[in-house]
Amino acid sequence: KYYPFMSGKIKPDSHLGKLLTSKGVKFYSTSTRASTPFGAGSLARSLPTGTMGLQRRHMSSVPATMKAAVIEKTGPAEVMEVKEWPVPKVADGQVLVKNEYAGINFIDTYHRSGLYARDLPFVGGQEGGGTIAQVTPKAEEMGFKVGDRVAYSILQTYSEYSAVPAGKLQPIPDGVGVDVATACVVQGMTAHYLTTDAHAQLIKPGEWMLIHGVGGGTCQWAAQMAKELGYKVIGTTSKGKEAIGRATGVDELIVLDEAPGTSFEDYTSVDVTKKVMEITGGEGVKCVIDGIGKATMDISIDSLARRGIFVSFGNASGAVPPFPVLRLIGKSAFVTRPKLLDYTENRGEMLRRSDQIMGWIKAGKLKVSIDKSFSLSEAAEGHKYLEAGKSTGKVLYKI
Secondary structure, three states: OOHHHHOOOOOOOOHHHHHHOOOOOEEEOOOOOOOOOEEOEOOOOOOOOOOHHHHHEEEOOOOOOEEEEOOOOOOOHHHHHEEEEEEOOOOOEEEEEEEEEEOOOHHHHHHHHHOOOOOOOEOOOOOOOEEEEOOHHHHHOOOOOOOEEEEEOOOOOOOOOEEHHHHEEEOOOOOOOOOHHHHHHHHHHHHHHHHHHOOOOOOOOOOOOEOOOOOOOOOHHHHHHHHHOOOOOEEEEEEEHHHHHHHHOOOOOOOOOOOOOOOEEEOOOOOHHHHHHHHHOOOOOOEEOOOOOOOOOHHHHEEEEEEEEEEEEOOOOOOOOOOOHHHHHHHOEEEEOOHHHHHHHHHHHHHHHHHHHHHHHHHHOOOEEEEEEEHHHHHHHHHHHHHOOOOOOOOEEOO
């Protein structure tokens, strides 16, 4: 660390060699290009010999193991076990992020339950934020360095460290907290593509959009973004989240009873389609953004205007059942089932979305609600909270 000119000259059986070995530090010659990944506690083997501050620039102190919420079998929230897990190795072009927060999203519960298949075992999560603890040469060429604050989306974020491709990193600007930036990565980016592109421009500013569940997480963002983009918005929410729903600035809010024993909206308690038709003068809406799923499918399709689009992006009440395409003929309607990955195809598209979201936040045009932060040791409780429909904003793990 302090004598980089000694790289390649330390003998394993010397006092210094033994000391480094006892500390878990590997020492190699830096005159050879490394073909293997950087390991936790290793030196950056492919860097030029004699570079002062070599190790300090490329890595901070990294342990060999970390705490992580691991799923070894699928099932209810209790199958997640917080245990010691190897710190991931980083290949050139990646960085190692020391996580401060991990986002909890419904898709994480689908992975844990087995609804969306994953190879077992795996570390949960796909949304994180923190500081770079280790950087590789190719990542450094992209402008990243140890200590940078970043947010990102990859599989495996319910952990103290994550190995992240540099192309997936979203720099966190000054004035934006790591918790807020972490909330942006999945929910914020999802809301952005839903309101800007998933509807294939079949809705124009000044036309009506229906967004279900505006008192919750993603659609609380979507309602605000839709208004910022010039759409007229009808939102649905439960009585317990009415104040939050109104705070999004929707033009009309349909308030429903709560389903017994949950905080979810009971979509049988109000004739939502009838309300939508009254509000729109019998025309319906040009776009429905629906993360509820099974409970709202019929409502969403029946609320569409002629040549409107049903954007189904989530399964909070259960997966949308199969339905015949002939179901759409009544108003020549469209339907899409999008996912975030296809709307962040490359780094340029990802940063375009991220930059606009961060700009709205800094300008005070977008209010980010952090509802609750669980410790990683409370992994199961975080999933239970989300699945019970209790969230009124973003739910996080504080690592």
